[in-house]
Amino acid sequence: MKIDIIAGARPNFMKIAPIIEAIENKQFKGIEIEFRLVHTGQHYDKKMSGNFFEQLGIPEPDVNLQVGSGTQAEQTANIMVRYEKLLINEMSDICLVVGDVTSTMACAIVAKKTGLIVVHVEGGIRSFDLTMPEEINRMVTDSITDYFFTTSKSANNNLEKLGIKKEQIFYVGNTMIDTLFKQMKNFTKPRVYRELKLEQKKYLVMTMHRPANVDEIDKLREFLITIEENVNNRKVIFPVHPRTDKILIEMDIDFKSIIPISPLSYLEFNYLVNNSMAVITDSGGITEEATVMGIPCMTLRDNTERPETITEGTNELIGTDPVKLIPALETLFTGKWKRGTIPYLWDGKTSERIVEQLLEIK
Ligand code: UD1
Secondary structure, rough: OOEEEEEEOHHHHHHHHHHHHHHHHHHOOOOOEEEEEOOOOOOOOEEEEEEOOOOOOOOOOOOOOOOOOOOHHHHHHHHHHHHHHHHHOOOOEEEEEOOOOOOHHHHHHHHHHHEEEEEOOOOOOOOOOOOOOOHHHHHHHHEEEEEEOOOHHHHHHHHHHHOOOOEEEEEEHHHHHHHHHHHHHHHOHHHHHHHHOOOOOOOEEEEEOOOOHHOOOHHHHHHHHHHHHOOOOOOOEEEEOHHHHHHHHHHHOOOOOOEEEEEHHHHHHHHOOOOOOOEEEEEOOHHHHHHHOOOOEEOOOOOOOHHHHHHOEEEEEEEOOOHHHHHHHHHHHHOOOOOOOOOOOOOHHHHHHHHHHHHOOO
């Protein structure tokens, strides 16, 4: 059996690393299972891609489709054309996609039309917000997926409501958390920690890259000013996504508390989060990691496809009105932030369960 493993953008890399390791462990035991790692090239910078491969021990991709930057349609189209060519030259049996990025949807469509079995790791999650490109990617991918590996009960419920048969759904947990547990001992203090003389639990971390938050300069400015004025002079370390960087450059703000820095590697970023007082973010994956590390997390979105990070974890939805951050920060600084627990099956063994199940697919 040959499996194409698709990776394209930063949040994919930590999700595929443990799956590849689990496959290699089976190969080592003489079990017949082959994979081909296909990098679409959606993210291509060393800081957005290469560093993750090195740190997480992901092998060099067998194929790089090198699509690079573009609009959503350009990226989708280019990935589809190039992946189809690859399959025409050399077929595979299964196409395994993870998450919800453009590469996930584009490769799933091509694979299904070419007759491969489509497997979606992190299938079924929904924000029900169709202004997010990721939600469209999730819906399209799930509509043609044959087997779903899910992270949560809510994902299972969403799929069952769509009429997906129980036999197609495998509730296995979260591969991103497999990577987190494995790499915790390797977390690395970033240079900025020493340079700014940061102290444990006395600073915050923030990330922002969603088009809804950063594409309008005024909106982003309002968020940054609100944060700057309400963190009581604590430092807020802000690794800036390339999309956000383009806008930040145009903005003329003299930050004192907020410290914009280049994107960090996986091990450095999670060191920073693990030692922080709290995280302010609009990412989905970071809310899961913060939940597992027990770090208070404020999500600058009106909805989430990961409700368990709120009902069980340390995350709260703040919304997209910057003023709402003020009472949340107050709760944090008065020591009243809720404590959380780790969701069911987020135990570091998800990838092993996935590979056991893949071996059953005929
Ligand atoms: C993508 C994913 C999103 C994920 C995010 C994490 C989709 C629809 N969105 O959004 O779910 O949370 O990645 O990073 O797939 N750029 C670089 N260097 C790179 C990659 C991108 O400079 O290595 C630039 C691009 O030129 C573009 C911008 O960053 O201007 C955004 O990149 P893009 O791939 O369009 O999507 P993301 O916003 O990163």
